[in-house]
Amino acid sequence: MADALEPEQLETYFALMEAVSLLQHAVEQQLRAEGDLSYVQFQLLARLAGAPERRLTMTELADGVVYSRSGLTHQAGLLEKAGLVTRGPSPEDQRSTLVTITEDGVARVDKVLPGHVRVARGLLFDPLSDRDLHALGDIMARVRDHMRAQPPRSAASRRRAT
Amino acid sequence: MADALEPEQLETYFALMEAVSLLQHAVEQQLRAEGDLSYVQFQLLARLAGAPERRLTMTELADGVVYSRSGLTHQAGLLEKAGLVTRGPSPEDQRSTLVTITEDGVARVDKVLPGHVRVARGLLFDPLSDRDLHALGDIMARVRDHMRAQPPRSAASRRRAT
DNA sequence: TATTGTTATACTCTATAACTATA
DNA sequence: TATAGTTATAGAGTATAACAATA
Known part of the structure; x- marks a missing residue:
């Protein structure tokens, strides 16, 4: 539980955000x-x-x-x-x-x-190679499902009345 | 060179877009x-x-x-x-x-x-596991660099005068 | 009372085109 | 002439709150 993301996480995060x-x-x-x-x-x-x-x-x-x-x-x-x-x-x-x-x-x-x-x-x-494609698909599907399941933030805001 | 993306490409694309x-x-x-x-x-x-x-x-x-x-x-x-x-x-x-x-x-x-x-x-x-993180970082860095190098679309639009 | 959807409104972001000024 | 940046303006997207109707 460090305060900052590790360098590899940071690079990955930025690469993902910029590419998308x-x-x-x-x-x-x-x-x-x-x-x-x-x-x-x-x-x-x-x-x-x-x-x-x-x-x-x-x-x-x-x-x-x-x-x-x-x-x-x-x-x-x-x-x-x-x-x-x-x-x-x-x-x-x-x-x-x-x-x-x-x-x-x-x-x-x-x-x-x-x-x-x-x-x-x-x-x-x-x-991307076929191998990359497979890895990316696997990873992002897992990430997406994890995000969908997160209650705190807006994903479930449809339910909110007020 | 098929017309459509293959199913695995499609799933990967949508997972990526939704997750991000x-x-x-x-x-x-x-x-x-x-x-x-x-x-x-x-x-x-x-x-x-x-x-x-x-x-x-x-x-x-x-x-x-x-x-x-x-x-x-x-x-x-x-x-x-x-x-x-x-x-x-x-x-x-x-x-x-x-x-x-x-x-x-x-x-x-x-x-x-x-x-x-x-x-x-x-x-x-x-x-994500450490292995996933490494794979994702590697893939997205490669994708990002590839996208940056693409001339056709807006990435280089700063250069356009008119 | 909770849920479905709409309306009104306001705000932010983005982009195009015309423009100024400097290299 | 090309580049750096600003301005004016217009359009699209999004969200909040108040509302109406149905379950």
């Missing part, structure tokens, strides 16, 4: 240029496209993507205005809103996906 | 709560605190942290207004602005650092 920052920036440029989408919007559409009946409730949709309910309402409103999703009441729970991706929405995802993949491959995967 | 998103969010919460700083502002102060004479030119300071010149001017203005840095002309090149961190600025970094380290350790390093 560069990756995020490149991905957002590509999505904006080729599909007029932010990364958050892309994530929302991609989730919907992969959902059982191409629809999810707002709460399900928010999970892991957005950190405030109003933020999701705002983004869903933008996607709806663009004709990429529709919103309607849920028959099961009248409080819920069902968000459904439209054909245009699916088409938009399909349109940006190749470029997205190209950027991810060119920046992230090109310099 | 959670980490970024947690770090920004901590920096804001304990030091009223954004992550970008923290990075700028940390760089200045580590610089030879605790000062850098705007261009040096921007490198790798910010993607537009005006963005840095804005952030430097905020830091100056908060008394954490001072700005003055460079004696060597009259076009340059030298940004110097103040004692208050150094104190602010010192104030938030323990909490920052606590968050990084709790979220990122706790679930």
